[in-house]
Amino acid sequence: ExxxxxxxxxxxxxxxQEVILRCVPISNHLYFYWYRQILGQKVExxxxxxxxxxxxxxxxFDDQFSVERPDGSNFTLKIRSTKLEDSAMYFCASSxxxxxxxxxxxxxxGSRLTVL
Amino acid sequence: xxxxxxxxxxxxxxEGNPLTVKxxxxxxxxxxxxxxxxxxxxxxxxxxxxxxxxxxVKGSYGFEAEFNxxxxxxxxKKPSALVSDSALYFCAVRDGLRGSARQLTFGxxxxxxxxx
Numbered sequence: 001e002x003x004x005x006x007x008x009x010x011x012x013x014x015x016x017q018e019v020i021l022r023c024v025p026i027s028n029h030l031y032f033y034w035y036r037q038i039l040g041q042k043v044e045x046x047x048x049x050x051x052x053x054x055x056x057x058x059x060x061f062d063d064q065f066s067v068e069r070p071d072g073s074n075f076t077l078k079i080r081s082t083k084l085e086d087s088a089m090y091f092c093a094s095s096x097x098x099x100x101x102x103x104x105x106x107x108x109x110g111s112r113l114t115v116l
Numbered sequence: 117x118x119x120x121x122x123x124x125x126x127x128x129x130x131e132g133n134p135l136t137v138k139x140x141x142x143x144x145x146x147x148x149x150x151x152x153x154x155x156x157x158x159x160x161x162x163x164x165x166x167x168x169x170x171x172x173v174k175g176s177y178g179f180e181a182e183f184n185x186x187x188x189x190x191x192x193k194k195p196s197a198l199v200s201d202s203a204l205y206f207c208a209v210r211d212g213l214r215g216s217a218r219q220l221t222f223g224x225x226x227x228x229x230x231x232x
Contacts (some may be wrong), residue, residue, distance in 0.1 A: 004159065032181060033219065043160070043206060043222040057221055104150070107159035107222065 002026040004108035006092050012114045013082055021077045021111045023092030032075045033093040033105060034067065036060070044093070049075065082115045089113075118143045118211045122223035129197050130231050137192040137205050137226045145213025149190040150220065151181055154204040166190060167212075177201070187219075197230045204228075 005024040013019050025032050034046040047057040049067055066078045075094075079086055089110045095103040118140045129135045141147055148167055152160040164175025172181045181192045192205060204227050208220040 006159075031218075035222075042224045045219040045221070048219055058219075093160075104165060105160075106162070106164050107152075109157065109159040 004094055004105070004106050006108035006111050008111055009109065010112040010114070012116065015084060015115055016081050019079045019082055019086075021079075021087075021090050021092075021112060021113070023075045023077070023108060024073050025075055025092065025094030026106055027073070029094035029096050029106070031055075031095045031103065032067075032069070033095075034077045035091045035093065036088040037075055037091065037110075038088045039083075046069075046077075046090075052113055079113075082113075084115050087115045117232040118147075118209050118221045120207050120209045120221055120223040122205075122207055122226045124226050125224070126227045126229070128231060131199055132196050135192075135194050135201070135226060135230070137207075139190045139192065139207030139208070139223060140188050141190060141209040142188065143209060143211040143213070145184065145211050147183075147188075147190075148210040148212050149181070149183060150208040150210075151175065151179070151190075151192050152202045152206045152208060152222075154206065154225075156203075160206060163192070199230045199232050202228055202230045 032049040035043050037043045045058050047061045048055045064080045068076050089112050091110045092108045093105040095105045112113045123134045151163040154160050163179050164173050166173045166183045174180045179194050204225050206225050207223040210220050
C-alpha cells in the first residue's frame with residue numbers, strides 16, 4: 001500500500017536554528033499538507049500546497065515557516081529560527097483532490113521536533 | 117468556522133464488549149466527517165468517512181460510525197472490541213460549504229484502551 005514517508009523521525013535542535021523536515025508524498029497525489037501536534041494537544045493544520053503554491057495556511061504558519069516542493073517527489077517544511085514552542089510532532093499528508101473536496105488525507109508517521 | 121469536539125480523553129472497555137467513541141461537530145454547511153486512528157509511533161490512519169447518503173458508515177477493522185444531523189454527532193462504534201483496537205482515535209471535520217477551507221479540523225483525540 002502506498003505510503004507517505006517522512007524524515008527525520010526525530011530531530012533535536014537548539015533554539016534559533018533552522019530546521020528542514022522532509023516528506024515524500026504518494027506519487028499520484030496532488031495536494032500536500034503539513035499538520036502539527038504539540039504533546040497532549042490537538043492535531044493542528046499548518047498549510048496546504050497545490051500546483052506549486054500554498055493554497056491555504058493557518059495563523060500558526062507565520063513568516064518563520066515555509067514550504068517547498070524542490071523536485072517531483074519531495075515536499076519540505078522549513079522553520080527558519082526555531083522557538084521552544086515549535087517542539088511538536090509534525091505530520092505530512094497528501095491527497096488526490098476530488099470535485100466534492102471530500103478527499104481522504106494519507107498521513108506520514110511524523111517527525112518529532114525537539115527544540116532545546 | 118468549523119470545529120469538532122471529542123468529550124472523552126479516555127475510554128476503557130473490556131474485550132468483546134461494544135465500544136463507542138464520541139464526536140460532535142460544528143460547521144456552516146454540510147459536514148464532511150472522518151475518523152482516523154493513531155497507533156504508537158505511527159501516522160494517522162484513515163478509518164472511515166461520511167460525505168452524504170446512508171447515515172451509518174462502515175469502515176476498516178469492523179468500525180462503523182453513525183451520522184446524526186440533529187445532534188451534530190458522528191460517534192465511532194464497534195460491536196465487539198479487540199485488545200488490538202487500543203489506540204488514539206481522532207474525529208475530523210471539513211465544511212462542505214462551497215468556498216470553505218479545504219483543510220480538516222481535528223478533535224483532541226480519545227485514547228481507547230481495550231482490557232483483556
